[in-house]
Amino acid sequence: MSGGAMTTVIDESTFRQVLSRWPSGVGIVTTAGEEGWHGMTASSFSSVSLAPPLVLVCLDQGIRSHDLLIRNGVFAVNVLGRDHLALGRRFAGMEPGVTDRFAAGDWLPGATGSPVLTDSAAWVDCRVLHRYPGGDHSIFLGEVVAAGVPRITSPLLFHSRSWGQLADPLPDRVxxxxxxxxxxxxxxxxxxxxxxxxxxxxxxxxxxxxxxxxxxxxxxxxxxxxxxxxxxxxxxxxxxxxxxxxxxxxxxxxxxxxxxxxxxxxxxxxxxxxxxxxxxxxxxxxxxxxxxxxxxxxxxxxxxxxxxxxxxxxxxxxxxxxxxxxxxxxxxxxxxxxxxxxxxxxxxxxxxxxxxxxxxxxxxxxxxxxxxxxxxxxxxxxxxxxxxxxxxxxxxxxxxxxxxxxxxxxxxxxxxxxxxxxxxxxxxxxxxxxxxxx
The missing domain is CATH 3.20.20.70 (Aldolase class I)
Incomplete structure (x- = not known):
């Protein structure tokens, strides 16, 4: 085997399948500005730092939400609970004929004006601190200005391109x-x-x-x-x-x-x-x-x-x-x-x-x-x-x-x-x- 660098070509379908095996939580990313409220379902969300409190979201550069976050400079991430499946599908554009996504759920403006779901499992309200290129996506680094845990509930999960809940391990003993x-x-x-x-x-x-x-x-x-x-x-x-x-x-x-x-x-x-x-x-x-x-x-x-x-x-x-x-x-x-x-x-x-x-x-x-x-x-x-x-x-x-x-x-x-x-x-x-x- 030669000592040169190995070149591997990964087709898009295989890469999607690989990524689908990583379970993640589901959130609704919202923003507000001159064009009103806007929101979309996303799973590319992560914590970055505790001091100062920082999080990130990754958005496709070709969608409207991406441009709105740039213009508005603010966003909120609403973590969905297990009973929010219908709401998650709604904000993912999976319900044809919906013209106002915010007509479902109880929403209030947060500190930045971004909509916050009042019965979410948790939420963070952020100002955009930096935007970094990430291939066909942009990485938005948000400074958390407000956060909350409205209720205690198990989260909604996304895995293998389907929605689900936590796994069911048996105890070692009873x-x-x-x-x-x-x-x-x-x-x-x-x-x-x-x-x-x-x-x-x-x-x-x-x-x-x-x-x-x-x-x-x-x-x-x-x-x-x-x-x-x-x-x-x-x-x-x-x-x-x-x-x-x-x-x-x-x-x-x-x-x-x-x-x-x-x-x-x-x-x-x-x-x-x-x-x-x-x-x-x-x-x-x-x-x-x-x-x-x-x-x-x-x-x-x-x-x-x-x-x-x-x-x-x-x-x-x-x-x-x-x-x-x-x-x-x-x-x-x-x-x-x-x-x-x-x-x-x-x-x-x-x-x-x-x-x-x-x-x-x-x-x-x-x-x-x-x-x-x-x-x-x-x-x-x-x-x-x-x-x-x-x-x-x-x-x-x-x-x-x-x-x-x-x-x-x-x-x-x-x-x-x-x-x-x-x-x-x-x-x-x-x-x-x-x-x-x-």
């Missing part, structure tokens, strides 16, 4: 919380199952501090457990009794309810390490998505350690089983809204959709699930989710053999007659009522 065990059989018989699940790393939710497996109120006795309480005072009492996690159920009303008060109360009582878990009931109910998202944002901002989205129970007016498509759409907004706070799903299997929705949740970014051995109370059965995980190479706290043995033991215990309840100690009774009742 975490489980059993929220039905202590209701499945009489309390005195659940100790072995409770301790076995705890040792495996499954958190067991107790209905009170008197529940099964709570021998000793210290942290060791409550390891890997949570207790459900009704108010902030009871949450403080549980934290002082050594429970590492407390759970409160709130409505999807956008406020966060008693869970917000519980976070403040538990932290104020000197227990910042106690995990406050907020459960949003009926969060997967059709029509509750917007209020549920507002509630997720409120709970995350308040400092909740986990947020659980509950599917409505059978018998609820809207309990037809959560649609996998609707669940995916909800999670694509709920996970960014929660930020670093983990989301858990409490799925039901009344209509046979539990495993489908669990897989949808995993591929959407959920790593934590509420389950119940034997599917008690209509919840997704622990053994079914563990089996699904094993078939897909996703690690779970329990292996198949262990969960089957626990399921068999549960079946035996459920056939035993209930025992008389053990007397409650005054200390535990006071803790379950909360300080305000003492």
């Amino acid at each position: 975490d489980l919380a059993d929220t039905g065990l202590t209701d499945a059989v009489a309390a005195p018989h659940t100790a072995r199952l409770t301790h076995a699940l705890r040792r495996a790393g499954v958190r067991v939710r107790l209905t009170s501090l008197d529940g099964a497996g709570t021998a000793g109120a210290g942290a060791a006795g409550m390891s890997c457990s949570s207790v459900h309480v009704d108010n902030a005072s009871a949450a403080v009492a549980a934290a002082e009794a050594g429970c590492p996690a407390v759970e409160l159920t709130v409505a999807p009303d956008g406020t966060g309810g008693e869970a917000v008060h519980a976070v403040r109360a538990v932290n104020g009582a000197g227990h910042p390490d106690t995990l406050v878990v907020a459960r949003i009931r009926d969060a997967l109910r059709p029509g509750a998505a917007r209020a549920g998202l507002l509630t997720v944002q409120r709970l995350a901002a308040a400092g909740c350690g986990e947020i659980v989205l509950e599917e409505p129970a059978e018998g609820h007016d809207d309990a037809d089983g959560a649609s996998p498509l609707a669940l995916r759409r909800l999670l694509q907004d709920a996970i960014p809204a929660a930020g670093p706070v983990p989301l858990r799903l409490a799925l039901r299997d009344d209509h046979g959709l539990g495993l489908v929705n669990a897989l949808t949740g995993m591929k959407s970014g959920v790593r934590c699930f509420d389950t119940a051995l034997g599917g008690h109370g209509g919840l997704l059965a622990t053994e079914r989710l563990v089996l699904l995980c094993s078939r897909m190479g996703v690690a779970a706290p329990l292996d198949i053999a262990a969960v089957r043995a626990l399921r068999a033991e549960l079946g035996v215990l459920r056939r035993q007659p209930p025992a008389a309840p053990a007397p409650c100690s005054p200390a535990r009774a006071a803790a379950s009522r909360g300080p305000e009742s003492q």
